[in-house]
Amino acid sequence: MKIKIADIAIIIIALLVIVLTSLYAYSGIKGKLYVHIKSDSNEWLIPITEQKTIWVKGPIGETEVVINSGSARIVSSPCREKICIRSGSISRPGQWVACLPNRVFVSIEGKSSGEESVDAVNF
């Protein structure tokens, strides 16, 4: 079996695609924060720097999650207690708000550069 020049050229193209997508995907990930929204049927991962309003469908209706200027919060939800709305906005990795009746979970993911606060069980 002989490999031909066209084969090698094609393999080089494939390797280039791998390198380029790696550069695109992994550059600037470090220190970048993402808002992770999870419902029964769906999941989102959105950079926290984006301006976005997302309607999350759950078993009792739609929960509105707003991502704005580096923080995320739930602005409206069809639940009874509205604990999720009163939890306010989240902006640091590890923080979360949830609407349990509507099964929506919003959390911040990623590593921030030195901005992490220590919680009570940290030694």
Place this chain on the structure above:
Amino acid sequence: MPLTSRNHSVKLIAFLTALSLFLSAIEYAIPKPVPFMRLGLANLSILIGLELLSPGNVIVLVLFKALGQGLIQGTLFSYIFLFSLAGSLASGVIMILTKLVLGSRVTLIGISVLGALASNSVQIILARFIIFGESAWLIAPAFFLIGTISSATLGAISEVFYRRSQWVKLVISEGKISTEED
């Protein structure tokens, strides 16, 4: 070399479809660390078909393969089937074009790698716009890397098979006879 006899092509498509189903079943039995890491064994029959069938018949084979794979893996009525079908069609079209443009200047290795590249690109783009959003790019490098390695290996196996197989020689000579009979 594409064979023109209709009866002969039909038999060949049926056989290669059966081969792809068999290989799909084998692939289904191999555990996958993550769902998207597939070897794409069934594409061996597409690569062989590429050498033996006309472009139109290769597309038919690709459609049958996608359908059969969906049946065997139980994904026929899920969104995964859409991904599989789109990927298969894209790679089929690209591989046919590569074969037409480069002819004997390329072996099945190059064709296979390019086909995998086309299929993976289409699937990443679909994933980007349908389910995962921007985070789809995070799996792209791994996806392309695995695709390139497995498709190059599969291409090499197909090339050796095509050059050495007694069955392929038989098919080609049968094709010539039945073409003359027509």
